[in-house]
Amino acid sequence: MKMNRAFSKLKLLLERIIYRINGIIVYPSFPLSNKGKITLLKIMPGHRSDPALILTLYGFKMNVDKVGEGIESHLRLFGTYEKGTLQIMRFILKEGSAFLDGGANIGFMSLYASKLVGPQGKVFAFEPYPETYNKLLENLGLNTHSDNVQTFQLALSNEAGPGVIYEHITPSAGSNSMLASFADHDSTEITQTTLDEIVGPDENVDLIKLDIEGFEYKAVLGGLKVIERHRPALIIEVNQEISPHEEIDALMTLLQTLGYELFKPTFHMHKESKIERVHSRSQLSEFNKLYAFMDKHLASMPRQLQILARSTVNHML
Helix, strand or coil: CHHHHHHHHHHHHHHHHHHHHHHHHHCCCCCCCHHHHHHHHHCCCCCEEEEEEEECCCCCEEEEEECCCCHHHHHHHHCCCCHHHHHHHHHHCCCCCEEEEECCCCCHHHHHHHHHHCCCCEEEEECCCHHHHHHHHHHHHCCHHHHHEEEECCEECCCCEEEEEECCCCCCCCCCECCHHHCCCCEEEEEEECHHHHCCCCCCCCEEEECCCCCHHHHHHCCHHHHHHHCCEEEEEEECCCCCHHHHHHHHHHHHHCCCEEEEECCCCCCCCCEEECCCHHHCCCEEEEEEECHHHHCCHHHHHHHHHHCCCCCCC
């Protein structure tokens, strides 16, 4: 029995070491093309592309692959992902809240939000890429609490209509983008929509998460009526390596004009941390989360964030 436990711990340690090596391989400065990186990742020890059924730290099940250093590999090894994002979601989302997940990927954030908002709440999950969308549906189907999740095989943008998504802009899973700068990659035809078209005037939205590989600004432009009507909190991925810098600047200026205060986490996105105010793109790292809050979101946050930053939090799930 002790031998089995020791072997399991050693196996997990080795898998986590391999995961860290994968992280080095996918880093932009690693001297290989994306195709070369993907090939190298596939021959790494422990690589598996077959799904593994896991139980997350929050009590829901998911089928995940082990691919690169993306969300699926991280979930398989640690049972969680982006604890800093989850921390903000817990502050904002209550029973009966509505969460909009732009770039839902395989469904982790949507499933987490589904438990937070409960049967009376709503989750809107957007994922345009066909293969990933099918995984999203599969993972929702594994969990009975996901009846409050409505899915859309649509990409969020500033206009509705046909579009193209370019595949594997980095070797990490889920890294597909509509940015024209990746037009040399394999592509798939998709359909675009806007938040203003999807969210009706009677629908409430409390929190919007946008992680859509450089199209975040366009998604905000396509949702200005929703944002002005409800003033939701926003969690926005900012990747300065791929996103046009002028669009990041315009996004931050627009949100500030709408009355939002902007923040970033003080630590890595995989850790819970304090948040600090930012005013310009120069204050953001190459890869960051941008939080946009109104006074109503900040009312009880600072003290809670300080407490969370100093202690290990036992999640409510």
